[in-house]
Amino acid sequence: MTKRTRLIAAFDTNSRTQAEEWSSSLGHAVDAIKLGLEFTYACGLDAVKSVSAGHELFLDLKLHDIPNTVASGLSALAPLRPVLTTIHACGGTEMISRSREALEQAFPNDEKRPKLLAVTVLTSMDEAGLRETGVEATPREQVLRLGKLAIRAGADGLVCSAHEITLLRDALGDDPVLVVPGIRPEGSASNDQKRIMTPTQAAKAGADWIVVGRPITRSPNPAKAAAAIMAELASV
Numbered sequence: 001m002t003k004r005t006r007l008i009a010a011f012d013t014n015s016r017t018q019a020e021e022w023s024s025s026l027g028h029a030v031d032a033i034k035l036g037l038e039f040t041y042a043c044g045l046d047a048v049k050s051v052s053a054g055h056e057l058f059l060d061l062k063l064h065d066i067p068n069t070v071a072s073g074l075s076a077l078a079p080l081r082p083v084l085t086t087i088h089a090c091g092g093t094e095m096i097s098r099s100r101e102a103l104e105q106a107f108p109n110d111e112k113r114p115k116l117l118a119v120t121v122l123t124s125m126d127e128a129g130l131r132e133t134g135v136e137a138t139p140r141e142q143v144l145r146l147g148k149l150a151i152r153a154g155a156d157g158l159v160c161s162a163h164e165i166t167l168l169r170d171a172l173g174d175d176p177v178l179v180v181p182g183i184r185p186e187g188s189a190s191n192d193q194k195r196i197m198t199p200t201q202a203a204k205a206g207a208d209w210i211v212v213g214r215p216i217t218r219s220p221n222p223a224k225a226a227a228a229i230m231a232e233l234a235s236v
């Protein structure tokens, strides 16, 4: 039996009160919550701990630095016990393999080790955006290149858009965990996202997890918006 695609709600806010409110009003209506740069920088690690208590946490800090700094950063974050955590794939093989080692050391009981995800190409980037940064490849080519490198170096999974799921599954098989932001329910605004798909399309393509922020948190009724996406995923 194939597993249902799971929903992560991104709590992007600089307000601890707001995040606590979402945590109690919709945290249990979704499969996991994501806390990222905005919340962590604004409210601190104690707030991350308290808002995520009782929920599966995706800690999305997208670390990218020299290997020693990223590995040490991940060790420092280990007490938050996320189920998923991110680094940038373009940090390269040594940065990724040192990150994996750091998490293995912090979690000698492997069951509890956070899955190490490598961000391939941000879903807010298109071909023109990549070219601006000196990358001549298309997003698909670059996602495939970085995805292969990251999995070879020890990442458990990848962050990609739904447009690259089939490509990655064909190249890397079913094992890598694919976490997919850039999700927009039919009719919602794309905002700054460029490579988007609906929850149904992402689930059909084989996403393990989808990440949805503003379509839930900026909706007049976030709990209802989350429930609608959960129902959509259950019907795929």
Ligand SMILES: O=c1ccn([C@@H]2O[C@H](COP(=O)(O)O)[C@@H](O)[C@H]2O)c(=O)[nH]1
Pocket (backbone or CB within 6 Å): 010, 012, 036, 060, 119, 121, 122, 123, 124, 159, 160, 181, 182, 183, 191, 193, 211, 212, 213, 214, 215
């Ligand atoms: O490539 C990426 C990597 C991470 N994200 C994060 O996902 C959410 C998406 O929020 P929306 O409001 O649904 O656009 C956000 O927290 C990003 O930091 C991403 O969008 N793309």
